Amino acid sequence: MTDPRRIKPPMGPDNGWWWDMAAAGKLGIQRCAGCQTLRHPPTPMCGDCHSTQWDTVEASGAGTVCSYTVLTHPQFPGYQYPLIIILVDLAEGTRLTSQLVDCEPENVEFGLPVEMIIQEDPDGFKLPVFKPAGAA
Amino acid sequence: MPISLKDEAAIAGIGLTEFSKNSGRSELQLAAECIKAACDDAGISPSEIDGLVSYTLDSTDEIEVARAVGANDLTMFSRINYGGGAAVGTIHQATMAIATGQASTVVCWRAMNGRSGKRMGQGVSGDITSSDLVHWSWYTPYGMLIPGSWIAMIANKYMHNYGVTREDLGLVAISQRNYALNNPRAYGYGKPLSMDEYMASKMIAEPLCLYDFCQETDGGCAILITSAERARDLKQKPAMIRGVCQASTRGQEQMTSYYRSELTSLPEMELAAKLVYEQAGLGPHDIDAACLYDAFTSEIIMQLESFGFCKEGEGVELVREGGLDIDGRLPNNTHGGLISEAYIHGMNNIAEGVRLVRGESTGQPDKNVEHVLVSSGVGVPTGALILGKD
Ligand SMILES: [Zn+2]
Numbered sequence: 001m002t003d004p005r006r007i008k009p010p011m012g013p014d015n016g017w018w019w020d021m022a023a024a025g026k027l028g029i030q031r032c033a034g035c036q037t038l039r040h041p042p043t044p045m046c047g048d049c050h051s052t053q054w055d056t057v058e059a060s061g062a063g064t065v066c067s068y069t070v071l072t073h074p075q076f077p078g079y080q081y082p083l084i085i086i087l088v089d090l091a092e093g094t095r096l097t098s099q100l101v102d103c104e105p106e107n108v109e110f111g112l113p114v115e116m117i118i119q120e121d122p123d124g125f126k127l128p129v130f131k132p133a134g135a136a
Numbered sequence: 137m138p139i140s141l142k143d144e145a146a147i148a149g150i151g152l153t154e155f156s157k158n159s160g161r162s163e164l165q166l167a168a169e170c171i172k173a174a175c176d177d178a179g180i181s182p183s184e185i186d187g188l189v190s191y192t193l194d195s196t197d198e199i200e201v202a203r204a205v206g207a208n209d210l211t212m213f214s215r216i217n218y219g220g221g222a223a224v225g226t227i228h229q230a231t232m233a234i235a236t237g238q239a240s241t242v243v244c245w246r247a248m249n250g251r252s253g254k255r256m257g258q259g260v261s262g263d264i265t266s267s268d269l270v271h272w273s274w275y276t277p278y279g280m281l282i283p284g285s286w287i288a289m290i291a292n293k294y295m296h297n298y299g300v301t302r303e304d305l306g307l308v309a310i311s312q313r314n315y316a317l318n319n320p321r322a323y324g325y326g327k328p329l330s331m332d333e334y335m336a337s338k339m340i341a342e343p344l345c346l347y348d349f350c351q352e353t354d355g356g357c358a359i360l361i362t363s364a365e366r367a368r369d370l371k372q373k374p375a376m377i378r379g380v381c382q383a384s385t386r387g388q389e390q391m392t393s394y395y396r397s398e399l400t401s402l403p404e405m406e407l408a409a410k411l412v413y414e415q416a417g418l419g420p421h422d423i424d425a426a427c428l429y430d431a432f433t434s435e436i437i438m439q440l441e442s443f444g445f446c447k448e449g450e451g452v453e454l455v456r457e458g459g460l461d462i463d464g465r466l467p468n469n470t471h472g473g474l475i476s477e478a479y480i481h482g483m484n485n486i487a488e489g490v491r492l493v494r495g496e497s498t499g500q501p502d503k504n505v506e507h508v509l510v511s512s513g514v515g516v517p518t519g520a521l522i523l524g525k526d
Contacts, residue, residue, distance in 0.1 A: 006277055006279070007276040007277055007281070008277060009270075009273030009274075009276070009277055010265040010266075010269045010270060010273055011265070012265035012270055014267075014270055015270045015273065015274075040395065041271070041274050041395070066293070066394075066399070067289050067290070067292055067293040067296075067394075067399060068289070068292060069285060069288035069289050069292055069341050069342050069343075070339075070341070070342040071279060071280075071285055071288075071340075071341050071342075072338075072339050072340065072341075072342070073338055073339070073340050074282070074340075076279065076281055078279075079279040083279045085278060085279065085280055085285065085289065087289060087394050087399075094395075095394060095395050097274055097275060097278065097280070097289075097392070097394060098278060099278050099279070105342075110293075110296055127277055127278070129278075
C-alpha cells in the first residue's frame with residue numbers, strides 16, 4: 001500500500017531546527033554568529049567567515065515569487081494537484097523553495113507578493129507554505 | 137609542471153547494447169555486453185582492460201563486471217557522482233589516468249534498466265541523514281520529486297526573461313526527433329513528431345510537457361579510451377580527446393541551484409566551456425557539431441549560450457533559424473539525443489560524438505566535422521569534452 005502522506009524530511013543537526021521552528025508556527029532563517037549573514041538552505045559552516053556558530057531569526061513571512069512551476073503529472077500520494085511550487089525571495093534577503101496555496105495556477109506570476117502561512121497535514125506535520133499577500 | 141590532457145588519449149572503441157523499455161536481463165549483463173562490444177569495436181580483448189570508470193548511480197561493481205568480461209589486473213577504478221553530470225567526468229578520469237601512466241586501457245560505462253528497473257526521479261526519501269538526503273529534503277516534502285520539477289523552475293524563469301515560448305522548445309524536440317527518424321537504435325526511429333502533437337502533449341511541470349523530457353531506457357553504453365599513440369594502431373580511426381574537464385561552481389546544488397543571484401544562465405556550464413576551450417586551444421567557431429546534454433529541451437537553448445555559440449538570451453534565435461538541424465550552424469544530437477534516441481545518462485551522447493568524428497553517424501552532416509563538443513548533465517556538477525579528428 002502506498003503511504004498517502006507527504007515525504008518527510010530526515011532530521012539532522014544541520015536541518016532539524018528549521019522543521020522544529022515550522023512545527024512551532026515559525027519560518028526560520030539561519031544567521032551566522034560570526035558575520036551575521038543570513039543563509040538558506042542552512043549549512044554548518046559559514047562560507048564567508050568560516051564560523052561554525054550560528055543562531056536563527058524568525059522571518060516576517062513576506063516575500064515575492066522569483067520563479068514557479070505548476071506540477072500536474074505524475075501525481076504522487078500525499079500531495080494535491082495541480083501543485084504550485086514557488087521560489088520566494090523573502091523580505092530578509094534569502095530565497096526559499098515552497099508551495100503557493102489559495103491561488104489558481106493561472107494567477108501565479110513572477111513578482112507576485114506572497115505571505116507565509118503554516119499548513120498542517122492530517123497527521124499533524126507542519127510546513128511553511130505561502131499564499132498571495134492580502135488574500136483571505 | 138602541469139600535465140596537459142590535450143591529445144594524450146583517444147576514444148578507440150564504443151559499444152552499446154540495444155535500447156529498449158525492458159531489457160529482460162541484469163544491469164551487470166548489460167554492462168558486460170556493452171564493454172565487450174567496445175573492445176570488439178577497438179579490436180582488443182577485454183583481458184587488456186586495466187581501468188574501469190562508471191557513475192555512482194550505476195548498480196554494477198567494477199570488479200563484478202571485470203570478472204564477467206575476463207579483465208585481468210586493474211590499476212585504476214573510479215566513480216563519478218551527480219547522475220548525468222558524470223558522463224564526461226568518466227572520460228576525464230580515464231584521460232587523466234592514461235596521461236599520468238596509471239592505466240593504459242580504460243573503459244567507461246553506464247548500464248541501466250532505466251525503465252523496467254529503478255526509474256529515475258521516483259522520489260527521494262529515507263530515514264538516514266546524509267548531506268545529500270538533507271539537500272533533497274528541502275524539496276521532497278513540498279512535492280518536488282522528479283527532475284522535471286527541479287529543471288522547470290529554472291526553465292520558466294529563463295523563458296520568461298528572454299521571451300522563449302513552448303513552440304521554441306518544440307523546435308528543439310522536433311529537430312532531435314528528425315535525426316532519430318534515421319537511427320535504427322533510437323526510440324524515435326521512424327516516428328515523426330509534429331508541432332501539433334508537441335503542443336497537444338501532456339503538461340508535466342509547467343512549462344515542460346512530455347516531449348520536453350528525455351526517454352526512460354534499458355541499455356548499456358561503453359567508451360574505450362587508450363593513449364593517442366596506441367589508438368592509431370587499433371581498428372578504428374581515433375577520436376582524439378582535445379579537451380576534457382569537470383566543473384562545479386559556487387552555490388552549486390544538485391538540480392536545485394536556486395539560491396544564486398541570477399537564475400537564467402548555467403555558471404557550471406560556462407566554467408566547463410572556459411576550461412575545455414582553453415585546454416583544446418579552440419573556441420566556439422571551431423566546433424562543427426555538438427551533443428549537448430538534453431534531459432530536457434530547455435537545457436539545449438541555455439547551453440548554446442554557455443558555450444558561446446551566441447550571446448546571452450540569444451540561444452533561441454539559433455534554434456529558430458534551424459541552427460541545430462543537419463544543415464545548420466551546429467548540428468546537435470544527430471542520433472536523436474537523450475530525448476529521442478535513449479537515456480543512458482549521457483554516455484550515448486559521447487558515443488555519438490565519436491561517430492560524428494569518424495564520419496559514421498546516421499545523421500552525419502555533409503560538411504567536414506573536425507571537432508565535436510559533448511557536455512554532461514545540466515543543473516548539476518558537470519563537464520565538457522571536445523573530440524577531434526587525428
Ligand atoms: Zn559568517
